[in-house]
Amino acid sequence: MEFATSSDPIVNLAFWTGIAVIFIIIFMVLYVIFLRYMLIREERRRKLFLDVWRPILIRSLESIPDVLPPVKKKDWPVLFNLWNHFHESLRGSAKDNLNEIARKAGMLPVAGSLLKKRKVKSRLAAITTLGLLREKTVWEEIKNSSVDEHPSVSLAAMRALIRIDEERAMPFIIPLISARTDWPPARVANILHEASPHVICVALADAILHSPEPHIPLLIRYFETIACDSSTVVLRQAIEKFPNAAVISACLHAFKSPDALDIVRKNLTHAAWHVRVQAVRALGRMGLVYDKYILINMLCDQQWWVRYRAAQALSSLPFISTVDLEKIRDEQADRYAKDILIQVIAEKKMV
């Protein structure tokens, strides 16, 4: 019987694999230690830099110092972040002094060069600073960043464009907000609200009526978050132009004025249950006395959510008391209508 020996290929393979693995482990451990060392060093340097610059920025709210300490290349991103943080937490004329500090410290040319860097954090800091400074000279560069594949970079660029020149930004931004599915809607809404309401209302209304159909529901949701005088008119036109369930649902969700009651009532029998849900909710928001009977009928809908929202809508009508609701409940022959009213009455009593 022959046993494995060191001359066996298998032992050699195992041995040399093992040795290679040990070397890789040693290298990786050293690299981890190096990274941790660099992190600690970086933190220390950052703290020292902030200890110098934070008081300068605080004092600058009253007066701008004649001489500013020089900034090393590595410290620029820290200064940008600190400056951005200060700028975003201040209101009114205090910002002017900060802008002056930025110019005096030479942040503008540095921001321009940071825009070209690959590092996302550096680009984000630079874009934010240039936006806060309303720097028009870098419009094209920031516009290019607004189509960047990184959502954070593109969103920061969108915000910067709005801050620099909102009217010029709108024709470019509005198509982007419906096309970029990777932009979180709440964040987009947050940014849109930085524009003047009249500018954003006009731009969104135009987009709702002229964008491709699949984009309309999302645009309507943004439109809804901005209090526009012309909203009912625009939403009516949207329903006429795109009479599909998703658009109707979004419009019903957005209607705030009784002027739209005819459309709301018309869609109570829509085939899509989510449209009926939005219709009964809209009736709850702006319904008239007559609508009470419509909502009672909706308590027998085959969809649980329609029944539930209809019961909630009934209870939210200003002229319906808990006693009225209990009376309606007792009059119901349909078991589902009765059950859902029992639940909603219990909810109302708990509030």
Add this chain to the structure above:
Amino acid sequence: MTLSDIILMSQWFFLLYFIGMNLGYITLNIMSFFTLSRYMQEHGTEEGLSQEYADLQLPISILSPAYNEEATVAGSIRSLLQLNYPEYEIIVINDGSKDKTLEVLIQEFSLAPFPEAYRVRLQTKPVRTIYQSTVYPNLRVIDKENGGKADALNVGINCARYPLFCCIDADSILQRDSLEKVVQPFLEDPTTVASGGTVRIANGCEVSGGFLMERGLPSNPLALFQIVEYMRAFLFGRLGWSPLNALLIISGAFGVFHKEKVISAGGYLTNTIGEDMELVVRLHRHLRQQGVPYRITFVPDPICWTEAPEDLKTLKSQRVRWQRGLAESLAKNIDLLFNRKGGAVGWLAFPFMVIFEWLGPIIEVIGYIFMTVAFAFGMISGQAMVAFLIVAMGLGVLLSVSAFLLEEISFHIYPKPKHILILFLVAVAENFGYRQLNSVWRLMGLYYWTRGKKGHWGEMTRKASCSGIVNLAT
């Protein structure tokens, strides 16, 4: 074929198996490296959102099944009530606890019976009473007959009012921004159907008011071993598969799902012990077969913390249970394996799981026994034995160290340099007994699986305030 030929072939088989397995994990590691770098660039600088746009965030129903949790349930629910998220409801499902879980909940949260028009969309054991908190409008408690964790979760899904639900163990520790982070993939990609969060070990950390206050390392060696295991499992086991849309496990301790997609897949399976993994594998199978575009994804931020067992008995029971769950999940969805429509999950992740996780314990245990017996009887040389051990253990340490590297470029969970040193020593030490013991427990899990023993709620001896069911299969 002579005996020496058989021994030689076996040696080659075990050696190549260990190398193949570790090369697979190293590939996942490299993928994780790029994914994590990109993730840190994209998400490392985000600021919080204004609450006034809550309407545009997706509301979530948090489902927290509880069984005999009288000691911890109130604290856990209090911490859930403090989460930073615009719109969410908490549904606690008391799965027929034998202790005073329900009484504690009634008293602590002023619960009152509530006449809810309960919709049965998934068949479950009967619901006894639905309670509504009179203090917290977004808290409901469902008292039901005992039917297991999966059945409790199905009841929660029936009661959930929002389009997304988050399953969470009643004793997991979250961070205030955990929900915001785990729901992010749903906002970034509308085809997302499930998203899992990273679970880390809370032993050794300071927990107060249901939240993690300070990170640290435990002194218990078993807990330390599990910290290294969790790092490996989550930092590249999950993260590596995620960009391929081939993630097969979302921990039951913390995951968010698209409710309608789960209902159309049939909800949680009640006759399996690993209901969390089974659901994810089944979602893959269903959606692949239907040809529906979807994503099942993973959030690398450490957003859920759980207490690891510190005694051998509890740890053994946990690992046996997890291996059974894994075997059941894969066996029940075997159609996905090399399925024509299987994509990366059917052609890469599933076979990988079958070879290295499902059958892994058998090969590992036989490998260790074979090499030891062969060495003891002089059938292989000392050099061959040493070389085998260097490879097997060296690769094990390499994987752990590469997880530390991923940790170092991302979250720096353990702040002190001495933590790195301790964890490195643990990564070496775990190869001398702990890993082998784990393989034996997993083998026992496979044995119980073949016997078809009925599953039950995982029980654990707690020192602090948390635990979790987190399959570590990578």
